[in-house]
Amino acid sequence: MATTPRLLRILRRTLWQALPTVLAVIVIDFFLLRLAPGDAAEAFAAEAGSATEETMAALRDRFGLDQPLLEQFLGYLGNLAQFSLGQSPMYNMPVVELIGQRLPASLLLMGTALALALLVGIAAGALMAAVAGSWPDRALSVLLLLFYSVPGFWIGLMLVVVFSVTLGWLPSGGSGMVGAGLTGPAALLDGLRYLILPATTLALFYVAIYARLVRSSMLAVTRQDFIRTAVAKGLPRRTVLLRHVLRNALLPLTTVAGVHAGGMIGGAVVAETVFAWPGIGRLAYDAVLKRDFTVVLGILLLSALLVILVNMLVDLLQAWLDPRIEVG
Incomplete structure (x- = not known):
């Protein structure tokens, strides 16, 4: 009878600890990736073999890479607030849909x-x-x-x-x-x-x-x-x-x-x-x-959420295995 309230307290504690962790992952990953050399426009130019300055400027404008870093970050947060991970420049499709196909x-x-x-x-x-x-x-x-x-x-x-x-x-x-077209067993x-x-x-x-x-x-x-x-x-x-x-x-x-x-x-x-x-x-x-950092950010965020979810399950499993475990 007393087990369920104890498990709920442990779950509530884990959820509160998860919020600052997710925020830190979002901020650190975004700015660290922006320190990496190159961007999606340069990757496009490398695949094409060459590109003029006008073409590079047009690509950066299309992908929003010419905006100030803080403005890019605020735009990323805006996408997250709408439960969107943005648009992949290399695959030309929403990151959520792209990850959903591979997940x-x-x-x-x-x-x-x-x-x-x-x-x-x-x-x-x-x-x-x-x-x-x-x-x-x-x-x-x-x-x-x-x-x-x-x-x-x-x-x-x-x-x-x-x-x-x-x-x-x-x-x-x-x-x-x-092309095998197999079904069932x-x-x-x-x-x-x-x-x-x-x-x-x-x-x-x-x-x-x-x-x-x-x-x-x-x-x-x-x-x-x-x-x-x-x-x-x-x-x-x-x-x-x-x-x-x-x-x-x-x-x-x-x-x-x-x-x-x-x-x-x-x-x-x-x-x-x-x-x-x-x-x-x-x-x-x-x-x-391909310097598609929008996709990388989405995968890193998904990985962080997966770690948090697994930690919740581990806390509950340990509390079930050992009744002496209590909320710290």
Whole structure:
């Protein structure tokens, strides 16, 4: 009965903390991007091969780049007040519509990668804690260190070489078979085949973090008095590990996973580029190259909102896992 008001207080606290964070993200991102060299007009001229001064002036006037910086910022705030992220000069379409086309693919990729990382990481960490000090523990530690140390783009390329080029089991890029017209289970299976390699590439780095975190947390919880009490009561070792040790060891994991869930867009840029996955990570990369800062600002704002939303969910999840957590 008392749980619901406590969760509401935690949610209200998180919302109040989110407001200044969003404002700071908007201001800092806008002015930092304006310090970057070049603009959309110069990107247009580079693609065309050349441009006169009159053409450059016309382009800057068309995109509003000739206005004073403060006036541009106020115009951006005006767009946000109308729930608009502005118009993309390079794609000639609203940024909201452009991001909306790419967002589902990115959410699918990041959600699958995070679920895979949590599943494999928790299982590996629990296994390592159960056999701590043995050769399987050391072997898994070396493998996890490899996942953590090797760059994501190299892992992606090696997966393509092994599973696409050598074995021919999985496609090397894209998000679905072009022109196949598949529906139902066939379309689902086809999409899964294209999803496996980029999701695995994105997940392996986080698997290493989660497995090591779960292992250390479980070993620390095992030394607590309430675990000794559970063992003294004669509870089976499996029950003690799963229902008592693992549940309490998941608290630090939820915090770390929450931070990663919001910041996965950075890692998704690599996976989406290597596998030509049509998500917002690849869109952000292309927008930076084309100096389309309106799109970049929209993606950065979306990333900040995603981090805040995930933090809210993490706060609620931790409060549910541990009833001792209260509003600070």
